[in-house]
Amino acid sequence: MVRQMVKSNWLRGLALLVFALLAMSACSQNENVIRIGVFNSLTGGTATFGISSTNGIKMAVEEWNARGGILGKQIQLIVEDDQSKPEEAAMVVTKLINQNRVAAILGEVASSRTLAAAPIAQRAGIPLITPASTNPKVTKVGSYIFRVCYTDSFQGAVCARFAVERLGLKRLAILTDVKNDYSIGLADYFKRDAQLLGAQIVSEESYSEGDTDFRAQITSIKGTNPDVIFVPGYYTEAGLIAKQVAEQNMNVRLIGGDGWDSPRTVEIGGTAVEGAFFCNHYSAEDTSRMVRTFVANHVKKYGYVPDAMAPLSYDAAELLFTAIQKAGSIDGSKIRDAISQTRDFPGVCGNITIDAERNARKAAIMLQIDQGKLKVYDVIQP
Amino acid sequence: MKLHGVTRTLLLSLLYIAVLAVLGQTLIPFIGPYYTQVLIFIGINITLAVSLNLILGFAGQFSIGHAGFMALGGYTSAAISFYFLGPLLAQLGTGGMIGAVGEPAALAVALLSGGIAASVAGLLVGIPTLRLRGDYLAIATLGMGEIIRVVILNTDFVGGARGFTDIPRWTTFTWVFLVAGLCVLVVRNLIASTMGRALIAVREDEDAAAAMGINTTRYKVFAFVLGAFFAGVAGGLQAHYLQYLHTNSFTFLRSIEIVVFVILGGGGSITGSVIAASVLTILPEALRCAESWRMVIYSALLVVMMLTRPQGLMGGREFQWSWLIPTWRKK
Structure with missing residues (x-):
């Protein structure tokens, strides 16, 4: 009797495992698109940053796809959640590269997660652009790792x-x-x-x-x-x-x-x-045309004024797509070369030039708090 | 022919090692990096679950500081590889003998030092805290785990708040499952020994065990130290696989995750821990298609499993091959 019960539960566990493996292979793939991987913290401690960043990337993808995509192909975004954990970031980036076969990766706001994922992208020869990791060590991982924000x-x-x-x-x-x-x-x-x-x-x-x-x-x-x-x-x-x-x-x-x-x-x-x-990095009150358009579109789509993570991530995506277009190929090393040749790229958070250390050289904005509102006081060039 | 005791264990171990070596050469290149990575995390989680099961399931001591030991082992082994073994290997070069055995030997030394550092911490922490019981012990171990984490966070030569980068990548599939197998073997043989009986007696009734002349503190501390050792080794394996360590990986949530492996598999069942650790590592990966519902489904499955089998999957029993044989005979 007891033996019977234990056995049935053992089989139940096995059934669960088989189900899990089946589900794993169920994700389908389309060859007529350019796949871009995104890993961000959609749950966990810094979920607000991760969600905001992913929203910014999605805006860029929609705009490009509406215009006909890159190299005549639509962009397919594959977004994975790393639960705000470094080891989970390593897991999802391995998955994006090997299972989804993405051409390039955008992601992580937090430096700790980007640092866990960067060696994997570097080994595989897949370009990775981080929108907001400011730790200087991030881009030192290797020649495929870039950032569009400034460093500490x-x-x-x-x-x-x-x-x-x-x-x-x-x-x-x-x-x-x-x-x-x-x-x-x-x-x-x-x-x-x-x-x-x-x-x-x-x-x-x-x-x-x-x-x-x-x-x-x-x-x-x-x-x-x-x-x-x-x-x-x-x-x-x-x-x-x-x-x-x-x-x-x-x-x-x-x-x-x-x-x-x-x-x-x-x-x-x-x-x-x-x-x-x-x-x-930017001010939502900025009167320049790019910022105004971005903020208006963001409010229309998501219903609130974005923090700095959304425009930074939008810039990262725009820069990447432009580089793929310029490279004329989804080959990792060609995309990398195109990204590293970026000069004066017009972004929402200022013009971006990628330097020899793969960091962004860009202007910083000094804001002043004036009657509870943020006013652009000065723009400081690098 | 029926083999007994040491011979049987030795033969089985050799067979296990041979199978691992063959799998490492054939299966791993075939399945690609992603599935390999899932397998490696399964192996690391099995080591963590089985070692915690020794403390929680067999000795009955509710410890939620396992991630702390893991962190200590991981950082110690990483520091030794980064500052000492890595440069040493680079100096010796990759030719001949050193090229063939250099990395595995270096990893063995690093893992061992990580394990030892964690077990020393286990000893220092265990002696005062294991006098406590139940909830009090849980809180004390929780505090201990956080102390280890915060100390590392403020130690600059292991990266501090920036994290520890550029750790050599030495961990392989074969190594991870060698350690997991060793952990299972050690815990299994320990439980079958006089010492294991004493541990179970402590779990069932500490006062009665003490009355029978068992030095309860000594046995509890022993289980704690051995469990910490394997947690430290598992931390070392993770460090040498991801090449990066950050204290965010070792918060008390990680400890809770390991406790879940043990409870779900059934406290006091080694096979239960192995199955639970494997299933719960695969499940979040398999559920990726469900996107934002993923963690909801995962958590709901945990609730369902606990409702249907509150004693855990295996409920304190071990899997036996004989379960499979009578099934055919009966039908």
């Missing part, structure tokens, strides 16, 4: 140049999030470039992501009498820091990085973030 080092340098050259301020303080690699990277390059430009770093303080009280650090910074406090963290802490700086009646300018790009900055900071600056 460039962003830090831009903020330093803005403070010293554009605003003419020389006494700088830095308040870094020590738990966050992005924040440390930005702070390091800000410091280096500011000192090269002859400014003085009067104070360096730190906090950890999740802190809510920054008064001790701010009091200590106040004692050194700075003109600028550079806060290269994320929006929640940035808003709180701005509030607590305002409490102390200091006459300083606040400057931040693209981690401030969220409506939450103004929600949390309120009037305290008025007049603060931060560096970003």
Whole structure:
């Protein structure tokens, strides 16, 4: 009796396995299209970024397909979810390359997932463009790995140049999030470039992501009498820091990085973030024709104003499709060569030139918070 | 002829190794990188599930820090390969003997050091925490896993928050299943020994076991250390396969995933763990066609499986070949 029961369950397990294997082979393939793979975090910790990025890519594909596709073939997008996990990213990229036989890959917002996937694409000779991974190591993986955003080092340098050259301020303080690699990277390059430009770093303080009280650090910074406090963290802490700086009646300018790009900055900071600056990839309020068209189309299709991930990913897709068109082939090495020859490509987030390290050389935008809205204050060329 | 004990195990092990070697040469090039990768993750997950089963299923200690040991083993072995073994191999060159045995030998050394590092951590953590029982132990191991992860996150020479890149790619199908087979063999033989009986006694009733003269803490710590060792080796295999490590891979969600393998397969059943780890690795891949419904279907299947078989697939039993034979005779 017992033996019978156990056996039937063992068979049930086996049936499940067979079903699974059958389902695996069921995905069909069409040869008359150009297949492009996308891997993004559609579920998990950073799902909002992944979904936004995928939406941007889908917009580009629809526009190209409406115009007749690439090389006379329609683009077929194969989107895979990596659940915000690095090992899952490696799994789906292997699948995209070997099962779906994609010509090229777009993906991952987070550097950790791009880094897990990049060696696989490099080994297979399939070009991979990441829309928003800013870690400098990403494109060092190899000759097939590109990015269309700027790196942490460039962003830090831009903020330093803005403070010293554009605003003419020389006494700088830095308040870094020590738990966050992005924040440390930005702070390091800000410091280096500011000192090269002859400014003085009067104070360096730190906090950890999740802190809510920054008064001790701010009091200590106040004692050194700075003109600028550079806060290269994320929006929640940035808003709180701005509030607590305002409490102390200091006459300083606040400057931040693209981690401030969220409506939450103004929600949390309120009037305290008025007049603060931060560096970003694009502004939805930008009046240039490309941005206006993109934002209008995005609102029409998805019903909301996009964050920076959507236009960056849109640019990555546009750049890739243009390169395939120019290469005249879906051969990996030809597409790679075409991508690396990209010069002054007009993107929503500024003109992109791919440099010898396969990074994008492009302008950064400095936004100022003005009556709760974001205003383009300056465009800084590389 | 009936073979017994050591001879039988030895022969079976040799047969297993031979089959693996043949499969590695024939099957792997045939099925391509994607299915190979699925197989490799199955092997890694089997190692993790069986080693946790020793702690959770046989010794009855509810540990949810397995991903922490995995992380420690992975990072230790990766650091040793990256800073020491990799450059050493490059210096020795690829000619002759070294070309043939260099990589496997280096991987063996790296995996062993990863396993040892994880088991040392298991010992240090196990001695104080295994005095706790049930929920308290679960929370203590959860905390331990997070501590390991956060320490690694702040250690710069293994990449810190940026992740550890450029780890040599030495893991192969054959290696993964050698380790999985070794793990199964060790746990199976341990359970059949006096020590295993003592572990099961501890699980069934700790006070009664202590009254019978079993040093309960010693046995619990032993199971914990051995389980941690294999988790560390599994971490090393993953590191040398993906060539990249990031602490996000080793959050407590990963630990929970391994607990699910054990519970679903049936605590105290090695074959149960093997089947559950295999099915639950294949299932999310097979369900990719369902796109955004994938994880919903996957989770729903977990719920259904638990409702229909709350004791797990195998319910504490092991698969026996004899189950298959009487079926034909009866009909």
